[in-house]
Amino acid sequence: MLNKNFYLILIISLVFAISFWIGFNVNLLPAEASINAPIYDELFKILFIIGLIIFIGMTIAVIYSLFKFRKRNDQIGDGIALEGNLSLEIVWTIIPSIIVLLIGLYSYNIYDRMGGMKELNHNHEMMSSNTEKIWAGISQTSDNEIAINNLSIEVSAMQFAFLFNYPKGNFISGELHVPVDQKVSMKMESKDVIHAFWVPEFRIKQDIIPGQPTILNFTPTKVGKYPIICAELCGPYHGGMRASIIVEEESDYNEWFNKNKKPEVNL
Amino acid sequence: MTISIDPQKTNNESLQPKGWLRFFSFSLDHKVIGIQYLVCGFLFYLIGGSLASAIRIELASPMSDFMPRDVYNQVLTLHGTIMIFLWIVPVVNGAFGNYLIPFYVGARDMAFPRLNAVAFWLIPPSGLMLVASYFVEGAAQAGWTAYPPLSITTPQSGQIIWILSVLLLGGSSIFGGINFIATIIKLRRPGLKLMQLPMYCWAMLGTSLLVVLSTPVLAGTLILLSFDIIANTGFFNPVLGGNVVVYQHLFWFYSHPAVYIMVLPAFGLVSEILPVHARKPLFGYTTMVFSIMGIVVLGLVVWAHHMFTSGTPPWMRLFFTIATAFIAVPTGIKFFNWVATLWGGKISINSAMLFSCGFIINFVFGGITGVALAQVPFDIHVHDTYFVVAHFHYIVYGGTVFIIFSSIYHWFPKVTGKMLNEKLGILHFIITFIGFNLCFAPQHWLGLNGMPRRVAEYDPQFQFVNQISSLGALLMAISTIPFLINVFLSVRNGKDSGDNPWNALTPEWLTSSPPPVENWEGEAPLVEEPYGYGKKILNENKNI
Numbered sequence: 042m043l044n045k046n047f048y049l050i051l052i053i054s055l056v057f058a059i060s061f062w063i064g065f066n067v068n069l070l071p072a073e074a075s076i077n078a079p080i081y082d083e084l085f086k087i088l089f090i091i092g093l094i095i096f097i098g099m100t101i102a103v104i105y106s107l108f109k110f111r112k113r114n115d116q117i118g119d120g121i122a123l124e125g126n127l128s129l130e131i132v133w134t135i136i137p138s139i140i141v142l143l144i145g146l147y148s149y150n151i152y153d154r155m156g157g158m159k160e161l162n163h164n165h166e167m168m169s170s171n172t173e174k175i176w177a178g179i180s181q182t183s184d185n186e187i188a189i190n191n192l193s194i195e196v197s198a199m200q201f202a203f204l205f206n207y208p209k210g211n212f213i214s215g216e217l218h219v220p221v222d223q224k225v226s227m228k229m230e231s232k233d234v235i236h237a238f239w240v241p242e243f244r245i246k247q248d249i250i251p252g253q254p255t256i257l258n259f260t261p262t263k264v265g266k267y268p269i270i271c272a273e274l275c276g277p278y279h280g281g282m283r284a285s286i287i288v289e290e291e292s293d294y295n296e297w298f299n300k301n302k303k304p305e306v307n308l
Numbered sequence: 309m310t311i312s313i314d315p316q317k318t319n320n321e322s323l324q325p326k327g328w329l330r331f332f333s334f335s336l337d338h339k340v341i342g343i344q345y346l347v348c349g350f351l352f353y354l355i356g357g358s359l360a361s362a363i364r365i366e367l368a369s370p371m372s373d374f375m376p377r378d379v380y381n382q383v384l385t386l387h388g389t390i391m392i393f394l395w396i397v398p399v400v401n402g403a404f405g406n407y408l409i410p411f412y413v414g415a416r417d418m419a420f421p422r423l424n425a426v427a428f429w430l431i432p433p434s435g436l437m438l439v440a441s442y443f444v445e446g447a448a449q450a451g452w453t454a455y456p457p458l459s460i461t462t463p464q465s466g467q468i469i470w471i472l473s474v475l476l477l478g479g480s481s482i483f484g485g486i487n488f489i490a491t492i493i494k495l496r497r498p499g500l501k502l503m504q505l506p507m508y509c510w511a512m513l514g515t516s517l518l519v520v521l522s523t524p525v526l527a528g529t530l531i532l533l534s535f536d537i538i539a540n541t542g543f544f545n546p547v548l549g550g551n552v553v554v555y556q557h558l559f560w561f562y563s564h565p566a567v568y569i570m571v572l573p574a575f576g577l578v579s580e581i582l583p584v585h586a587r588k589p590l591f592g593y594t595t596m597v598f599s600i601m602g603i604v605v606l607g608l609v610v611w612a613h614h615m616f617t618s619g620t621p622p623w624m625r626l627f628f629t630i631a632t633a634f635i636a637v638p639t640g641i642k643f644f645n646w647v648a649t650l651w652g653g654k655i656s657i658n659s660a661m662l663f664s665c666g667f668i669i670n671f672v673f674g675g676i677t678g679v680a681l682a683q684v685p686f687d688i689h690v691h692d693t694y695f696v697v698a699h700f701h702y703i704v705y706g707g708t709v710f711i712i713f714s715s716i717y718h719w720f721p722k723v724t725g726k727m728l729n730e731k732l733g734i735l736h737f738i739i740t741f742i743g744f745n746l747c748f749a750p751q752h753w754l755g756l757n758g759m760p761r762r763v764a765e766y767d768p769q770f771q772f773v774n775q776i777s778s779l780g781a782l783l784m785a786i787s788t789i790p791f792l793i794n795v796f797l798s799v800r801n802g803k804d805s806g807d808n809p810w811n812a813l814t815p816e817w818l819t820s821s822p823p824p825v826e827n828w829e830g831e832a833p834l835v836e837e838p839y840g841y842g843k844k845i846l847n848e849n850k851n852i
Contacts (some may be wrong), residue, residue: 043483055520058424066693069753069756069757070756071751071756071757071758080685081685081686081689082407084686085686086684088679088680088683088686092371092676092680095676096673096676097673099643099647099669099672100667100672102647102667103647103650103665103668103669106650106651106653107650107654107655107657107665109657110586110650110651110653110654110655111654111655111657112587112654112655112656112657116654118584118587118654118842119587119653119654119842120587120590120652120653120654120841120842121586121588121652121653121842122588122841122842122843123588123594123648123652124589124590124591124592124839125591125592125594125595125840126591126592126648126840129648130592130595130641130644130645133641134595134637134641137636137637137640137641138634140638141597141633141634141636141637141679141714142630143627144633144679144683145630145633145683147687148629148683148684148686149626149629151683151685152625152626152684152685155688157622157625157684157685157687160406161570166650168672175621185415191342203709206796216845223358223829232456233459234457234458234461235455235457235618237550237617239692239758239760241756241757241758244688244689245688245689246617246620246689246691246692247560247617247689248617250546250552250553250618251457251546251547251552251562252546252549252550252551252552253546253551253552268767270758270760271760272617272691272692272693272760272761273455273692274451274455274458274761274762275458276381276382276458277376277377277378277380277381277449278377279381279760279762279763280372280377280760280762280764280765280766281372281765286531291785297621307538
């Protein structure tokens with residue numbers, strides 16, 4: 042004879058097994074094309090598995106109760122007069138607290154690895170960014186590791202387009218070209234309303250705000266063409282406000298850069 | 309604590325119209341006002357639902373081809389505003405609160421009956437004004453969040469009418485909140501202790517505290533925004549040195565608690581419904597009370613999680629991650645308690661029970677995506693995408709609206725003395741549950757893969773999944789048909805329910821159905837154990 046506990050343990054292990062299987066085998070995310078993406082996907086996988094365990098567990102509990110404890114036709118009267126169970130209630134307060142705290146600490150770690158906790162700084166030779174207040178963003182470069190070969194780009198957003206200014210080449214492009222495996226540092230500002238810069242394959246997003254520059258640093262890892270999407274409602278053509286980011290080999294990038302480069306004009 | 313409004317009440321009674329006309333009068337009867345809130349809210353739900361259908365028709369194809377782009381933005385703004393301020397908030401607070409709270413505390417009416425009527429009668433004109441603003445110069449088109457500078461630069465008249473309308477609705481909400489707090493604290497029948505109140509009273513006490521603390525902030529913010537629009541001031545206008553991020557802080561200081569204003573009353577309602585149909589006491593009454601108050605306190609300090617990709621410094625992002633994620637703890641306690649309430653019961657599987665269980669399943673799903681969204685690094689990718697749209701519809705539709713329907717099935721016999729048809733009710737549940745999940749579950753995938761929210765056009769690779777979602781929306785629209793047929797048929801020809809068809813123990817059932825104007829013929833009963841199911845003495849009295 043198998044007792045009740047055996048079935049309980051069996052069901053719990055099945056829920057865990059199914060959740061882990063789905064978590065590791067079902068991919069809901071787009072391609073990974075930046076340093077941030079695999080870090081993000083690691084967090085996603087953990088949250089997905091924990092979420093599945095809780096969701097499947099609760100759903101089974103509700104459906105099982107409805108089936109098992111349904112009122113039969115010949116039954117009268119009430120169920121058991123159970124008003125609470127202190128130890129059970131303590132357990133399901135403490136366990137979720139621990140899970141939530143661990144998730145919070147883990148996501149802090151993820152955020153730190155993405156560069157979120159680093160001091161915001163824009164590596165730009167031609168202006169002194171120290172005096173300027175940067176409000177927000179994601180920075181992968183800290184003060185002392187600002188590399189000389191960092192690519193600095195200034196982004197301006199307006200209804201309904203992005204413009205990318207390459208200060209080193211003194212030109213403006215409507216398409217964002219970046220070399221693969223190199224840090225890119227963007228300073229973004231809006232000319233009218235709030236916009237947002239989002240590249241799903243990079244797992245990064247930052248609002249572009251009028252009157253307050255924001256920073257976004259990233260390192261692309263895969264050659265290809267990806268969409269840049271405006272994610273903040275900015276007017277009637279918001280859905281059409283898109284651009285492309287083209288990640289290319291360094292030689293291709295240099296060719297493109299030199300073709301567009303304009304001589305410095307000294308006034 | 310005496311009930312001092314008796315003489316006043318009888319005096320008014322002679323002046324009030326009788327029959328159906330009383331629902332169109334400035335009635336002071338809390339039961340009439342409750343029904344006024346419910347029916348008015350439901351009419352706006354039909355309008356908001358039609359707007360949602362228009363959105364889903366537009367999104368069935370990747371091009372912007374069903375309506376002009378600026379009209380699309382007006383539609384999505386009105387859809388959000390109507391569903392929040394004219395359907396969910398007035399119904400879960402105003403409708404059920406007004407109908408039930410006086411019964412639960414053993415009073416014959418609310419503490420301030422005239423304020424109560426004023427609070428209701430602010431709603432129809434401001435709602436109609438909001439809808440009619442479309443015909444002036446186009447309705448507001450900056451989304452229900454009305455972020456400046458977009459809200460400053462879009463056509464002014466629509467935005468100003470929107471602000472005026474939301475201010476009036478906020479005022480109505482504050483009047484209601486004050487009234488509920490006063491009624492629950494001061495009008496309790498002698499001998500009734502706070503810890504003996506049905507759970508919905510606690511939920512409404514918590515909700516009303518949130519309303520009274522946070523709604524004035526929204527009002528102030530919107531007044532400043534209207535100055536920016538009409539008088540060219542520069543509070544939020546960056547051209548004049550204003551700060552757009554400050555608006556977002558002020559706005560979300562109200563609008564995040566607004567989520568709890570929409571779900572806490574639903575938590576209260578489901579706590580009334582489950583014990584009755586499961587024939588078991590509510591599990592963990594005390595922890596339920598503390599978790600409601602925990603949600604109230606935490607709910608006030610999590611607002612910036614709506615701004616993780618906006619202008620927030622890193623330390624702030626971290627604080628709001630932890631605070632937000634911790635809301636899952638008191639919320640989780642409530643869900644475990646409800647499942648434990650079902651456990652070992654004698655459950656009648658009827659429409660009210662099915663909608664409540666649908667609520668538990670949908671809300672757990674929405675809660676899980678909510679904890680994920682609270683994590684800054686997770687949110688940075690999916691913020692302002694269809695993932696968020698899916699998440700909050702799981703909370704407010706899969707959660708609160710399911711409970712509104714569950715409550716209608718549960719309290720319909722109380723209000724009318726007739727039963728709703730169970731077959732139509734179960735059909736309504738099945739279509740709603742399938743339609744809802746078909747509509748919103750695929751939207752999580754859309755958001756993760758690159759579809760932002762509030763767009764009229766999108767990448768053609770998302771067309772198929774959007775069409776599945778639109779099919780779900782069609783089912784949701786169809787699901788209102790059996791419901792409406794059911795209500796109209798049952799009001800006229802429904803089976804007589806008797807006074808207490810569910811054999812419930814909460815005080816509203818211990819009088820006739822429908823109840824007399826004074827709520828009880830004699831003195832209000834003292835209900836010390838509103839969830840005393842399964843206890844010997846009570847069983848004998850009920851003669852089942």
